[in-house]
Amino acid sequence: MEYCISLFIFFLTFLNFNSDHSNEVRATSEVFTNSFLVKLKQSVDKTLADEVAKRNGFINLGSILGNQKEYQFLQKALPHARSKRSVPHTRRLKIDPLIHTAVQQTGFRRVKRGNRLLNTENLLTLNNKFMKVQVGPEPSDPYFQYQWYLKNTGQNGGKPRLDLNVEAAWAQGITGKNVTTAIMDDGVDYMHPDLKFNYNARASYDFSSNDPYPYPRYTDDWFNSHGTRCAGEVAAARDNGVCGVGVAYDSKIAGIRMLDQPYMTDLIEANSMGHEPDLIDIYSASWGPTDDGKTVDGPRNATMRAIVRGVNEGRRGLGNIYVWASGDGGEEDDCNCDGYAASMWTVSINSAINDGQNAHYDESCSSTLASTFSNGAKDPNTGVATTDLYGKCTTTHSGTSAAAPEAAGVFALALEANPQLTWRDIQHLTVLSSKRNSLFDAKGRFHWTMNGVGLEFNHLFGYGVLDAGGIVALAKKWETVPPRYHCEAGSIGVTQEIPSDRSILLKIKTDACSGTEYSVNYLEHVQAVITVNASRRGDLELFLTSPMGTRSMILSRRIHDDDNRDGFTKWPFMTTHTWAEYPQGTWLLEISFNSQKPQHGWFKEWTLMLHGTREPPYEKLSTTDPHSKLAIVKKAHEEHSSLTN
Structure with missing residues (x-):
């Protein structure tokens, strides 16, 4: 039942990605790759699919998400990217008697978040000999003293005890055993002495080169060190005399190399996010659409299918956990315009620096669930200490890129503590165990607010900083939450003009599908699926207020977004701020312009989607x-x- 519901929501809220591509792609000239999605008329095995590809001059790269009717074919005679479709190659595929349709894949940009180039002053060259040191009360690894996000003693201007509280989890005997996190990135240096014994080769793959060895491609500036740095945060070994220690140092990491190429495709993303869903527990992504404050983009069709399949079928039905970096666009961007971070299927993680304030690059949005850490306060170059390429270490990893793998490590600890946790259990545990601690907005824009059932949240930090000791303790006694339902609570489809000088207020009164099989009484995620355009999209602001009075800014002003054509088409703005509230009553949508110059726009449609449980979750x-x-x-x-x- 939940799987069918999930697919329904997917088709409802992401249909525009199929028909319209993304706002980013449409705003520029399209790029076409040498990859083709081929749908066959009947299910065939790999051998026959190879024959079909070969007789048409292609190479079969394999099925899409295990579907034996859908395959990815590669045409080596074409460049990786070109400005026009190849009509002859498409036509040749379509006339094959076994092929139903063939679609040349468009290319689009995906960028690493918080990537820093090599700083040789912050590297430590290590002897490759693996040195086992006797385990003490705390890790003896040479860089542990710099890992203030694991144990903050006030180093580098930090606030003592403002950290992930991992020692409290380790003290409970929980270190991440039997849990695998996939680092979806530019590759992983799996021969690094701090990673090689925690590397899961069976769960790894290179979707850029199409082989089982996701080793980073060499560049002089070490641009492809990103994935290796993220991997070390999760699972660097303990007490071996090398670098630091991972949050879940006895867990495994898998390398999925998929980010190192000029243009991403839907099929590469989908295959990466659907790779070995029963071997991989957690997928960690420290990338996304361009953080330029004007892009509105998200997953395409196959990628959404991969994520939906993962949360419904992965981990033998318990659901894969997708962890996403919320974005590095700063206050001039809004992570609700990133369809990956703002998805209800992912856990969106923001960052704080070591004195509790937000980093200057942190985006804010109502879909962020929690936060971890990135930079030091007094010295911005003092980032996260972790593994680096070629057996080296660094202390300069930063951005929300660094925050997401820390969260993946904390979730790995929770999954060892209770292997029966579902993907939704992880989100509930995150809400209930995260701490406000000393987190604050440096500019005083966003304050801590209490929702209708007493949960504190912040527009920057979500429900607070992850607490590894707290989430492990709660996970050990956790009872799986009741089944999830969704309710289409109402819609407004009457076109209205948005004036320049005042807000328009739209109301939906709902019983949250009471008396039906879709009844929702206790909220998890809320989506406002909206179609709206404006003379300047970046000046639009949207607020959603729940029946219990919780007001969420679901879209903030973006000063670089000059779009006057595309607007938002069925875009699912999501909020987590009403978690555990009661949805019955009147929901209020407020639309206005925040601009010095007169603007105008048109509201066209709003559908309210409620997701949650019928029974009390706790x-x-x-x-x-x-x-x-x-x-x-x-x-x-x-x-x-x-x-x-």
Whole structure:
């Protein structure tokens, strides 16, 4: 049932990616790659698919998501990117008696987040001899002293104890055993002495070169060190005299090389996110559409199918966890315009620096669930200490690129503590165990706010900084949350002009599908699927207010976005700020311009999608701490239940 519901939501909210491509691609000239999606008239095995490809002059790169009717064919006679479709090659495929359709794949840009070029002053050359050091109360690795995000003692101007609290998880005997995290990136140096014993070769693959060896391509500036740095944050070995230690140092990492190419395609993304879903538990992505403050882009058809399949079928039905860096566009961008980070299927992670304030490159949005860490406060070059290419180490890894793998490591600890956790359990645990701690907005724009059931959130940091000790302790006693349902709570499709000098207010009153099989009584994600355009898209601001009074900014002003044509077409703006609230009542959508110059626009459509549970999600859980988030929400739910009954 949940799988069917998921596919329905996918087709509803992401249909525009199929028909319209993305706003980014349409705004520039299209690029066509030498890759083709070939749909056959019947299911065939690899041998026959190879024959079909060969007789038409192509190479078969394999099936798409295990579907034996869909294959990726490569045409080596074409360049990787060109400005026109190859009509002759497409026609040749289409006339084959076994081929139903053939579509040449468009190329688009995907960028690494927080990537820094080589800084030789922050590298340590290591002896490749693997030195086992006796385990002490804390790791003996030489770079552990610089890993303030694991243990903040005030080094580099940090605030003591503002860290991921990993030692509390390790003290419970949880170190990530039997959990694999895939680093979807530019490759992983799997021969690094701090990674090689935690490398899962069976779960790894190179989708850029189409072979099982995702080793980074050499460049003089070490541009392809990004994935190796991310991998070390998750699973660098402990007490071996090399670099530092990973958050989940006994877990495994897989390398999925897919980012190192001029243009990305839908099929490469889909195959990467759907690779070995029963061997891989967590997929970590520190990249996305261009963080330029004007791009609106997200997953295409096959990629969305891969993610939906992963959360419904991966990990033998428990669901894969997709961790996403929220973006490095700073206050001039909004991560709700990134369809990967803003997806309800992913866990969007922002970053803080070591004194608690947000980093200057942090984007804000209502879809961010939690935060981890990136830079030091006094010295911006003091970033995350981790592994680097060719057996070296660095202390300059930074950006939300660094934040996402830290979160993946924390989730690996939670999965060892309780291997039966579903992908939704991980999100619930994140909300309930993350801490406000000392996190604050350096410019005072976004304050900590309490939602309708007493959960504190921040537009920058989500529900706070991940607490490894807290999430592990809660995971050990966790009871799987009730089944998820979705409700199309209502829609408004009457075109209205958006004036320059005032807001327009739209209301949907809903019973949240009460009395039907789709009834939602306790919220998880809320999507406002909106079609709107404007004379200047970047000056639009959107706010969504729940029946319990929680006001979410679902789109902020973006000063670099000059679009006056595309607007947003069925774009699923998502908020997590109403988590665990009751959805029945009136929802308010506020649309306005934030501009010095007069602007005008047209609202065309708003559909409200509610996702959550019918039954109370935490009814079976108990807590002895009356001040914990769990106790606060349980009390609110019990009071609500007694009033409604």
